[in-house]
Amino acid sequence: MNITLNNNSETIDREKLTVADLLQVKKFTFKMLIVKINGNIVKQQEYATAEIKEGDNVIVLHLISGG
């Protein structure tokens, strides 16, 4: 399926895709991430069930310590 990931076009070789799948396929190994699908936040506990669909706009941000 074709999606937009962090403003880049990506083709993911899957028919069905959850957030957890995407993070695995695209090798996001960093623990502290923020995920948004079409502008809506996806919470950590929803990663395994939240589905990404054809044409979705997905943003994955890294969070780091310091303040």
Add this chain to the structure above:
Amino acid sequence: MINKINFYIFLHFYFLMNFEQIKSVLQNKSVGIAGCGGLGSNCAVALARVGVGKLIICDFDVIIESNLNRQYFFYDQIGIKKSHALKQNINRINPAVLVEAHDIILNEDNIPGIFSGCDVIVEAFDRADMKKMIIETVLGNMPGIPLVTGIGLSGWGNSNTIRMINTGNLYICGDGVTEATDENPPLAPRVGITANMEANTVLEILLDKH
């Protein structure tokens, strides 16, 4: 012919206000600040100086000597709760600001209640897991309230890598990459740039939408 640059110059002058007009808008605004460390103390002071009417500041911690390399506290305040000391300092700068100080550990259950009346919320935590918690809580459970965060501010130099990016109601200030470690500690100048960029982003939201 109106090109893009002329358009922005027009917008700038169209919305130009003198300080009395700016204050009259800001005095009716309320900003929540989650954390009173390097980001929170400096951001709160900047917002107090320009006259934001109400600041809701939250922290559970006590000031220690090592905080003074970046946080807006004084040597004689070591040992005092950060939320209480910051309220004192804001009151000394601008007594017109109403400061609601909470000595509390923020979590996903108490954030919606404490910050429910805020026009904007500022994330000013040090730990990444706390940043994640408040972003998911505010964006997920408090629709319509903008959240300004600070991510990537350690070390020194590289001033120009600190920037603000915006996605929906989430505004991210910082360089996005430099993590705080013992070898690359957060220090007053870059923390101050980021904290003041957070405050500047709050003004952009409050004044452009008024």
